[in-house]
Amino acid sequence: MATNFNNGDSLFNFVVKDGNGVKGLVDLGLTEVPCRYIQPPHHRINNQQVAGSLENVTIDLSELDGPNHDQVVRSIVHASETLGFFQVVNHAPSLISIDPLPLKLVALAISFSITLKLLDSLKLAAHEFFGQPAEKKAVYLNGVSPSPLVKYGTSFVPYIEKVLEWKDYISMTYTNDADAHEFWPNDLTEVVLEYIKTSSEMVQKLLQTLIGNLGVKVDDSRFHELTGRTLVNMNFYPPCPNPDLTVGVGRHSDAGMLTVLLQDGIGGLYVKKGECADSPGDDEVWIEIPPVHGALVINIGDALQILSNGRYISAEHRVRTTDIESRVSVPIFNAPLPEAKIGPFAEVVARDGVARYKEVTFEEYTKSYLKKTLDGKKSLEFASVI
Ligand SMILES: O=C(O)CCC(=O)C(=O)O
């Protein structure tokens, strides 16, 4: 079929409106990406900017309740205050040896009860879901999906993006098990529910530790308000004929409190070192979060950066594409409830002498976040006061 996807609306209709996604494009056997996918140079992922090493810190989260409590807290806090990213593994790590470079990424061996079998099942389920014919996935497109709890789509906000991302996704909001069984895609429900349930204790402990370390006490109801929204995405990045020109996900930070992310063995997740997001250029340094079998990636989101008055870093990150094979990732976004008020904790402001953010509801924050195309940490400007 001689479809000219560089003209008019045909590409947009095919990929976005009809729900064929990037997967549908790749199945047509394209040898070059259509212009709509070509990123401007400062958004492309340049290998020269990549540097990093993995510092192995072995911590058992159960030790939080034991004599090593302070040391465990220090490691979690250190990672959250510096890079805003770390990895957790549930077995003693003989992790990765990368030549020592000046930048350190902390890998914590935090015990969690998620089995390797479950992590493998999640990846398999994602491949199977996206491997289906477009019409099976298109029933979950925005506007036709049987429930607002489920959304299938491509790119981030394709209706306003000039350049599209090389990614399809399905997004599932958790309210309760009954809704999940009724509305989520049948083949994903059990495995995703299990993923949420087995990770929730770890998420709660990490968040309690991080909030407690700020000298802040929150009661159960405020904690629930700050962490009660759970959204799971399955991301699918088909192989791309021009990985140097495209991105899987553009530079962004996550909006919520804390993200737990399962990635497969392909690699390509990069985190920006340092906070100077305003000057994209060649001097930026990005660290790849290396795939580790059995590990989960943890990162801080904007809401926690705001609540901590900037102490914890919601790191800018992005995903490159590859021409080798499809990549999948499965993030759980743990976020505040829409009506939750998000502003720096009073105790922290009193200590810092200044509030770096104003108070907004999380609903206002997400509306502003979703109105913008992914462009680093610009979303945080909505709540910034200085
Ligand atoms: O695919 C990945 O590794 C990261 C995806 C991501 O950053 C996101 O979905 O917010």
Ligand SMILES: [Fe+2]
């Ligand atoms: Fe992200």
